[in-house]
Amino acid sequence: MCLAVPGRVLDIEERDGTRMATVDFGGVVKEVCLEYLPDLQVGEYAIVHVGFALQRLDEESAKQTLELFAELGLLQEEFGDPWETAAAEAAGSEPVEEVHNQ
Amino acid sequence: MKYIDEFQDPELARRLLDDIHATVTRPWALMEVCGGQTHSIIRHGIDQLLPDKVELIHGPGCPVCVTPLEVIDKALEIASRPEVIFCSFGDMLRVPGTGRDLFQVRGEGGDVRVVYSPLDALRIAQQNPDREVVFFGIGFETTAPPNAMTVHQARKLGIPNFSMLVSHVRVPPAIEAIMSSPSCRVQGFLAAGHVCSVMGMGEYPELAERFRVPIVVTGFEPLDILEGVRRTVQHLERGEHTVDNAYARAVRAEGNPAARAMLEDVFEVTDRAWRGIGVIPQSGWRLAPKYRGYDAEHRFSVEGIRTQEPAECRSGEVLQGLLKPHECEAFGTLCTPRTPLGATMVSSEGACAAYYLYRRLDTPAAKAQEATPVV
Ligand code: SF4
Numbered sequence: 468m469c470l471a472v473p474g475r476v477l478d479i480e481e482r483d484g485t486r487m488a489t490v491d492f493g494g495v496v497k498e499v500c501l502e503y504l505p506d507l508q509v510g511e512y513a514i515v516h517v518g519f520a521l522q523r524l525d526e527e528s529a530k531q532t533l534e535l536f537a538e539l540g541l542l543q544e545e546f547g548d549p550w551e552t553a554a555a556e557a558a559g560s561e562p563v564e565e566v567h568n569q
Numbered sequence: 570m571k572y573i574d575e576f577q578d579p580e581l582a583r584r585l586l587d588d589i590h591a592t593v594t595r596p597w598a599l600m601e602v603c604g605g606q607t608h609s610i611i612r613h614g615i616d617q618l619l620p621d622k623v624e625l626i627h628g629p630g631c632p633v634c635v636t637p638l639e640v641i642d643k644a645l646e647i648a649s650r651p652e653v654i655f656c657s658f659g660d661m662l663r664v665p666g667t668g669r670d671l672f673q674v675r676g677e678g679g680d681v682r683v684v685y686s687p688l689d690a691l692r693i694a695q696q697n698p699d700r701e702v703v704f705f706g707i708g709f710e711t712t713a714p715p716n717a718m719t720v721h722q723a724r725k726l727g728i729p730n731f732s733m734l735v736s737h738v739r740v741p742p743a744i745e746a747i748m749s750s751p752s753c754r755v756q757g758f759l760a761a762g763h764v765c766s767v768m769g770m771g772e773y774p775e776l777a778e779r780f781r782v783p784i785v786v787t788g789f790e791p792l793d794i795l796e797g798v799r800r801t802v803q804h805l806e807r808g809e810h811t812v813d814n815a816y817a818r819a820v821r822a823e824g825n826p827a828a829r830a831m832l833e834d835v836f837e838v839t840d841r842a843w844r845g846i847g848v849i850p851q852s853g854w855r856l857a858p859k860y861r862g863y864d865a866e867h868r869f870s871v872e873g874i875r876t877q878e879p880a881e882c883r884s885g886e887v888l889q890g891l892l893k894p895h896e897c898e899a900f901g902t903l904c905t906p907r908t909p910l911g912a913t914m915v916s917s918e919g920a921c922a923a924y925y926l927y928r929r930l931d932t933p934a935a936k937a938q939e940a941t942p943v944v
Contacts, residue, residue, distance in 0.1 A: 470605060471711060471763045483726060500688060502718055503828045514766060514819055517658070517708075518686025519715040521825055522766040528818045535577050535790055549659020549683045553672045 470545050471516035472536060473529035474499065476509050490515060493533040495546045575613065576791055585795040586618055589802055596622045597805050598754045599798060600747070600890050602740060603761035604631030604918030605789040611923040613791045615798075623802060626754065626890035629743050630761050632708040633660050633916035634888060635843040638878045640707075640736040641666035643871040647703055647734060648679045650869065654697060656690035657705040659683045663915050667876050687719035687733075694723070694731035703865045706733040710764045713737045713854060714828035717835035720856065720863050732865040735855055738841055740764050741772040742852035747889055748780040755890060757801040759787040759794070762816040769824030773812040781810045788816040835860055844912055845878065845885025884911035887920050894924040901925060 474490035479501065481487070486501040490513075497518065501507050504520040512529035513520040524532075536542050576582040601607060607627045610616055616625045629635055645666045648655035655671070662672045662683070675681040680700075684690050687704050694702035706716040716733065723731045740761060747753055760773065765786045773784045783804035787797030797815045804811055814820055834857070841853025856864045866872050881899055886892035894900055894913070904910040906922055913919035 471766070483722070485722065497685065498688075500686070500715070500718065503714060503825055503831075505827070514763070516711050516763065517715045518688055519718065521711070521714070521763070521828065522819050522821070524819060531577065532790060546685070549662060552659070553662040 470536075471514045471521065472542065472545055473512055473524050473532050474515050475512050475529070476507060476520075478509055479507075488520070490520070492546070493537055493542060495542065497546075573618065578792060582792060582795060585792070585799050589623065589795070589799050590620050592799070592802050592806055593620045593622045594806060596624070597756050597802060598624045598626055599757045599759060599801050600626045600628045600755040601759040601787070601794070601797075602628040602630040602744070603759075603764070603789060604634065604916070604920070605763075606630070606759060606761070606787065606794055607920050608918060608923045609789050609791055609794055611927045615791060615794055619798065623798065625798075627887070627893075627920040628747070628758075628890060629843065629846065629888040630709065630740065630764075631888075631913070631916050631918040631920070632712065632738065633664055634884065634912040634919045635738055635846070636661075636664065636707050636736050636912065637842040637844045638666060639842065639874060639876050640734070641670075642876045643866060643874050644705055644734055645669060645671065645674055646871050646874060647865055647869045648674045648681050649677070650701075652701050653869075654680045654682060654693055654700050654702045655705070656682050656684045656687075656693060656702060658685075658707075660917055661705055661707070663909070664912050665909055665915065687716050688722070691719050691723055691726075691728065691731055694728050695726075698730060700730060701868075702731050703869075704731070704733045706735045706737065709738055709740055709761070710768045710832075711761075711766070713836065714767055714825070714831055717831045720835050720860050721831060723863055724860065732863045732868045733856070734865040735836075736841070737836065737854040738843065739838070739852050739854065740768075741776060742849050743843070744776055744784075745780075746846070746849045746852070748776070748782065750889065752891060755782065757782050757805050758784045759797040759801060760784050762786055762788040762793070762820060765814075765816070765820045765824065767825050767828050769829075770812055770814065770820070770822050771824075777810045777812050783810050784812045786812075786814045786816050786820050788819065843888070845882070845888055847885070879910055882911035884913040884919075884921065887911075887913050894921040895928070897921070 474492040477489040479488045488499045490499040500519045512524045514522045690704040777784045785797050785801045836854035837857045839855045842848045883897045909915035914921040
């Protein structure tokens with residue numbers, strides 16, 4: 468939950484008086500609130516946490532971070548199905564992650 | 570070798586490590602505050618790549634872990650009511666309350682839903698005007714602004730059937746509590762990068778000065794952590810207790826002013842209990858008086874619920890850096906992610922879970938194997 472993921476703004480619109488954007492996180496697309504970064508523009512990158520853009524990021528660092536997160540399976544952790552994970556844990560299989568340092 | 574090849578930029582990692590090795594002359598104990606950093610460190614074996622003289626102590630920065638049992642029990646009570654749709658981030662589902670967790674409440678017929686953003690919960694409230702929608706608002710300074718905005722929106726849009734169970738915590742008072750403990754060994758801090766993206770660095774100079782510790786704002790990717798360690802060690806070796814920013818691409822000195830203004834409007838600072846640690850003065854937020862109507866504790870009269878944490882679990886010591894997870898007797902035997910005794914084992918950012926997942930062979934035999942140099 469604490470993970471903040473960089474994403475790229477695809478488009479922006481007002482909704483209920485609130486600035487909202489569609490944001491692409493390396494293939495996963497989510498709705499994001501721009502109220503805390505009101506001057507963010509289409510094409511720009513930002514760090515997004517639980518559906519809110521919190522700080523601007525340059526393209527290069529954003530891309531690097533996304534690549535790394537994808538590699539480490541962190542995007543799956545952030546956007547995957549938590550019910551499945553909880554059910555797997557409750558049923559007794561271990562959490563799905565790989566032991567990384569072999 | 571085996572670890573460093575997995576770094577995103579192994580060459581840069583090696584240079585940072587060489588620099589750290591060349592700088593260190595005395596033993597230093599550094600605390601990384603954020604649970605995301607702990608996971609990165611254990612997953613990449615960063616602690617094992619560092620010189621023996623540099624010890625990383627894991628801090629309390631996992632919101633799921635520090636949410637008190639009492640609050641979990643309040644959540645379970647509210648989530649069990651037939652009129653309620655209870656919305657939460659996914660990682661709270663398996664955090665044990667007294668006797669059960671949210672996952673089980675759902676199995677028993679409770680309407681528990683997982684949301685990605687607190688605004689999703691608000692939308693569910695709009696779509697279900699005949700139900701009460703409650704959002705479980707936990708987290709540090711990174712999560713608090715989104716939750717604050719959601720309560721603000723609920724009021725602005727006049728959504729009467731939405732409320733929030735609020736248990737937000739703040740990092741600087743936790744640093745203060747850790748440093749004030751007589752058994753504290755921490756000499757430098759890697760501050761949590763994303764908390765600072767919101768709050769900026771203004772709260773740190775006073776702490777750095779008072780406790781004479783360097784505080785280096787650090788991201789949580791492996792290279793960011795190495796850079797944070799490198800700078801902290803440099804400051805320590807030079808006898809400086811400065812505040813430094815090793816995560817400039819995401820942290821500005823003033824943080825995010827709009828988010829901070831919203832925090833001030835919606836919340837007020839309050840004493841908060843941390844799971845396993847106890848009450849830390851001024852370490853949390855609750856809804857400000859003008860938003861009290863959105864306080865789920867009040868709306869569902871669960872303010873009186875009081876519960877005791879299980880005595881076997883030593884997560885309080887783990888969270889304060891006084892004990893490493895595998896030094897807990899229950900680690901890996903009585904306590905596993907499948908049968909967690911404490912939240913530090915169940916949370917994906919918890920220190921016990923990190924050790925269990927990535928350092929599960931932490932037995933005498935594995936230690937002998939680890940003794941082989943890895944760089
Ligand atoms: S291993 Fe389990 S029982 Fe021991 S401190 Fe960690 S969570 Fe608590």
